[in-house]
Amino acid sequence: MLLKVFPVSGGRDPLSHDLGSALVLAPPSTLNSAPTIYRKVKMSEVQFSDITIIGNSAAKAPRKEGKTKEGKDQFIITFSLSRNAQGPWIETFNRVWGKQGNEPPLLLLPMVRDDQIQTACPIDDQLQGHLDNLKQVVATTNQVYRAQLQATDDEKRNHEELLQKLRF
Numbered sequence: 001m002l003l004k005v006f007p008v009s010g011g012r013d014p015l016s017h018d019l020g021s022a023l024v025l026a027p028p029s030t031l032n033s034a035p036t037i038y039r040k041v042k043m044s045e046v047q048f049s050d051i052t053i054i055g056n057s058a059a060k061a062p063r064k065e066g067k068t069k070e071g072k073d074q075f076i077i078t079f080s081l082s083r084n085a086q087g088p089w090i091e092t093f094n095r096v097w098g099k100q101g102n103e104p105p106l107l108l109l110p111m112v113r114d115d116q117i118q119t120a121c122p123i124d125d126q127l128q129g130h131l132d133n134l135k136q137v138v139a140t141t142n143q144v145y146r147a148q149l150q151a152t153d154d155e156k157r158n159h160e161e162l163l164q165k166l167r168f
Contacts, residue, residue: 048149050142051089052082053135057116065120072122079134081115092148093141100137110134 057078065076085093090112097109107130110119117138121130 048142048146049083051085051138053079053117053131053138054082055080060116062123068122072124074120075123076118076120077123078116078118079131081112081117081138084115085112085117088148089141089145092145093137096141096144097137100133 057080060078062075062077064073066074068074093112094109108120110117117134119130119134121127
């Protein structure tokens with residue numbers, strides 16, 4: 001049986017990026033009377049909880065790691081993340097970090113592992129700026145990653161819809 005999806009309110013297309021509620025109606029040819037509500041379907045966005053920097057890692061004190069080009073002492077600083085970062089999120093983070101407008105890059109690529117992120121930088125009056133920049137890159141990574149997940153989910157949903165339209 002082929003089911004049709006109709007928008008519930010405001011004339012919105014339930015398959016648009018807004019992804020609101022939709023009513024699924026059985027086609028009239030399968031019923032003895034007018035179309036009736038078959039079931040209510042809730043279209044939703046991909047579920048992903050943002051990863052954020054939540055503080056310094058108390059377990060790992062900063063450790064000296066050479067000098068910057070300017071001759072300042074450079075330290076490895078470990079920050080705690082709100083949850084473990086998985087491989088695809090880390091790959092996205094690395095791409096987002098690489099696309100920053102810093103030419104040449106001010107800091108080396110931070111290393112993300114599990115629920116920690118390590119960066120190498122001097123401990124000086126620019127430290128807060130480095131942290132703010134890192135937090136911005138993490139926030140951008142969340143946005144890009146969520147969009148990637150949504151695109152994958154949309155593609156999967158589209159494939160499923162095309163398969164459902166096949167008539168045997």
